[in-house]
Amino acid sequence: MKTNSFGDTGLSVSVLGLGAGQVGAGGLGETEAAAVLNTALDLGITLIDTADCYGLSEERIGRHLRARRDEFVLSSKCGHDVPGTQDWTPENVRASVERSLQRLQTDRIDILHLHSCTQDKLADGSLVDAMDELVSAGKVRFVAYSGENEHLVAAITSGRFASVETSVNIADQWSLHHALPLAQEHGLGVIAKRPIANAVWKYDTRPDGVYGEVYWDRLQQLSLDLGDDPLAFALRFSAFAPGVCAAIMGTAKVDNLRRAVATVEHGPLPEDQLADVERRWSQNGQGFDGQV
Template identity: 25%
Template sequence: MKISEIGIGTYALSGVYGAKDLEEFKRTIYRAHELGVNFFDTAEAYGNAEQILGEILKPFREEVYIATKVGVRGNIKPDLSRDYIRKACEESHRRLQTDYIDLYQVHFHDPATPIEETVEALEELVEEGKIRYYGVGHLPIDVTEEYCRLGKPFSVLAEFSAAARESYEKLLPLYKKYNLGIIAFSTTGRGLLTGKFKENQKFEPGDIRYLDPLFQRERFQHGLRIARKFAELGEKYGKTPVQVAIAWVLAHEGVICALTGPSTVEHLEENVEASEWEIPKEDLRELEEFFKREDEWLRQKQKESIKQILIRPLPEPQKAFVDLIYVIETALSLGIIAEKEILPVFYELYGLRKELDKEGVGEKLKDIQARLRRVISLDAL
């Protein structure tokens, strides 16, 4: 597949970034096609995004690549069993109004299904012409490698922006060993690197950024500083901060596509323009120095936050929930805990998100806080 450097995603259609104007979204996809974007990403789990995208792309289906994802429709716990995958693929065909998917991606890890079974199911779909390629995403690194050993994934999805660099660093050796294309997502940092957010930014509870660690505490301050740095650099070259952000991602070895999720034509045009420009080498080097200094500061602050959240009495449930998610995600990204060890606690915590206003939830959150204190060694912080 010859994928365009910029790909367009449809995650926003599930409401994670607030309500969107559907007609404007449709115009955005048409404009993307006109501008030469040929890679469109969706998922069975993004509300009715597959259906909407299928309808829009139908007149020029043969000219584009459709990527979708499998494993978590309507459920928190993934299912990657052979039966589920075969059924889900048929349903995605129906919603997308197509009889083949260009890239079928494993959405999340399913510890209950052997990887061999999932790989066999995906290979079968390739042989039958129902999918052209398969890829993986959101997996622990050892699981990603297992997919590479047992099968032939075309690509790996990774959150990758200047404000979220950990996944890329972990995946680079696999790209080199298995020639696994890296498809970067949230390349504008979910809007953070556009420079449109301010220190005191508030998000509604339904917006993913209300919960996303990228928008909490020191991590948010760090992101805002990167956005300012990109604004300064962009000024030198007549580029906007978001164009610098996307060009920065594309400057990295192994990245075959930068996915972004604009929902207006104006944002789309701004983002697509980023692929026509390269950040000069000396500026990239200077940015690396800037990130080194930032990372040192960030690690220290993050450790302090984890400690505080785990030893102090928890605040009211909404805030406590966000804090505990922050602890888990931050401890994982700092390498303080292993994903396998923490996944059961994460599922339990995440399962509470819809009962935060119910009686007794405070006790459940306290129990999770105590369990996290047992798995995260506070002395090591």
């Protein structure tokens, strides 16, 4: 699989990464979780993205991939939901990382993100100072930020982060147009999340109570021609978008993973299709912000 340099970090990552949120779902069996994780590495995926709040995800990565730890770049997140600490405090960051390292059965996290932290929480620098201390201790390799909109821009321009993670897809292009050029200018690596826009095209009518409701609304307004294979169209758009180093796709099924790997082997969308997406976004998508 094609690999990309990850900003100025010196890391190299596959253009398709595994978003391991679904691997952490309680309804997924242990055998199935192990199959997805190991198949990802077998297929040449070298980036796995998780978080301490993704259910069993970190534990399962540790359980099933500890013997293959040197085969992939490990990305996780911190900042909230650690018992006994206040969210968005240095104490929380340190406790979160210690818990993650234990769950992941590793001595290091390659890329550690502040998980959608707001701009005001970044302002005094204490959270990033705590993360830098973890880098000095060898527990984290690179400090990163995950988020959207003005908070993302503040993180990119702060000079404190080596990489960012943000939404990039056919229905969510705010970061693509406003943040990724800045990230490239500052030498940051970029992970694109939600690359297939939650596959909202599969719904004939607006889904109720589904995370992708807003994406469904946007696709109606954009009226994109997704062709016979919407998933391939969407994934190729995101994975090869300017400034993106890797796009992480979440799945709990090995067949979906194999299909995604085969899809990115086709490379970017043709120029005429990219031009059509850009034209429709320019006409109808200017008021759409990044979805948190």
